[in-house]
Amino acid sequence: MEFVKGVRVRQVKTPYGFIIKVGLKIDEISKLTNSQGYVNLDIKKSQKGNFYASLDEYVPPKKDDNNDYNKSFPTDPFPTGE
Numbered sequence: 144m145e146f147v148k149g150v151r152v153r154q155v156k157t158p159y160g161f162i163i164k165v166g167l168k169i170d171e172i173s174k175l176t177n178s179q180g181y182v183n184l185d186i187k188k189s190q191k192g193n194f195y196a197s198l199d200e201y202v203p204p205k206k207d208d209n210n211d212y213n214k215s216f217p218t219d220p221f222p223t224g225e
Contacts, residue, residue: 144197144198145197145198145200146195146196146197146198147171147172147175147184147196147197147198148168148171149167149168149169149170149171149172150165150166150167150168150171150172150184150195150196151164151165151166151167152164152165152166152186152194152195152196153194154194163186163194165186165196175198182198183198183199183200183201184196184197184198184199185197185198185199
């Protein structure tokens with residue numbers, strides 16, 4: 144997990160409830176873009192109750208129709224029996 148510099152996260156109480164406010168320092172954030180031009184952040188709450196942002200670097204596995212996992216399931220999960 145990478146903590147993100149240039150992100151300010153805070154909770155503000157309003158008459159309508161709490162709002163999470165996020166401030167982004169563009170110079171810092173622009174360095175973190177992925178191959179598609181996005182910066183994916185996870186906003187989390189620490190044990191002390193403070194909010195912070197961490198970089199979401201999850202990359203879904205590539206779809207491979209030839210792997211054993213996909214072969215273990217039928218192509219039609221609800222066969223009609225015909």
